[in-house]
Amino acid sequence: MKVIAFVMTVSILIFASKAKAQDSAKGAQLYSASCVACHGQNAAGNEEMKAPRLAGQHDWYLVTALNDFKKGARNHPYKKALSQKDMEDLAAHISRLK
């Protein structure tokens, strides 16, 4: 019985860590390709473009905002579709910028 409980705990932990695996390196690539022009290299923002600072923002806030843009609940000049994984990778990268 104990063995079964142990195996189940381990598999749940492995599953949980896989499900949460955002890839900030992938996010960095996406950011450089798609977001730098407006939000700036270190996501400090660009007043001329009216693009706000994103650096250091909470990852969950960034994912919420990107989902709102996708749903059309908020307006955003960047119109290309991002997958949920793209958004999480981007958020993992941006939230680490200072």
Ligand code: HEC
């Ligand atoms: C063409 C310029 C442009 C590009 C490219 C662009 N943005 Fe934006 N972004 C803006 C502007 C302007 C706003 C302010 C929108 C508003 O009025 O809420 C904004 C807002 C945001 C916000 C909301 C910030 C907040 O505090 O609520 C997030 C998050 C964001 N952008 C992420 C991104 C990401 C990630 C990318 C790349 C995939 C990207 N943006 C590409 C111009 C841009």
